[in-house]
Amino acid sequence: MSHLVTTVRTAASTTADTVRPHLIALYRAVVGLLFGCHGAASLFGVLGGAHGGGTVPAGSWPGWYAAVIQLACGALVLLGAATRPAALVASGSMAYAYFTVHQQHAPAPLQNGGEPAVLFCWAFLLIAVLGPGSFALGSRLAR
Template sequence: MSDLVTTARAATDAARPHLVALYRAVTGLLFACHGAASLFGVLGGAHGGGTVPIGSWPGWYAAVIQLVCGALVLLGIGTRTAALVASGSMAYAYFSVHQQNALFPLQNGGEPAVLFCWAFLLIAAVGPGSFAVGRRFAR
């Protein structure tokens, strides 16, 4: 049985950089889609089909952060910095918009903000994994 555990652990360790890259890419893509929806009205638009007014605080700035940081994380360019900015923006969104309505994310509609905040904090901590475009520039 220990040989099976050792083999499984070795396979998991070998796959880790690829799984991190997949996690990074999916999280970045979803975040960028939120920004694109808010800025350009695509994919259903912002909160009911529209766009956020240019320069409006904090909606327009949040959408720009979502689009830019999401795209950078998706591609693996400046991943740690972009993920940290994205995480901070979601923490701000949670505490300034959602938290005032109720204590728990389930009650105040802040679940996506909390999930994105922690997902991006993890990406900032572990790095981009494999297949990051930023690694091509570093060489």
């Protein structure tokens, strides 16, 4: 029985090691795409636009700069190019957004509407730590 348990654990561990880079890549792509869509909505008025319609005025602080970071970092993370630095910038921008925009209204994300900022902040921090996974453009260009 002990040999069977060891065999099953080894097989499960091998499968997890094989699948992990692909799951990280999928996670990176989904998070990057969603973040980039926020930037595109704010800059170009697509996908419902900024704050329910329209665009953010060019050069306005902090909205326009946040939208540029969202679009650029979202695209880089989606493609897996300069993934760690882009994810770190995106994470920092969402931490800034939470503490300067949302937290002043109420202490908890559920009360102040800051859940997306908190989730993106932690999602990008995880991507910055784990790296791009498989199918990253940066890895292919380095070869």
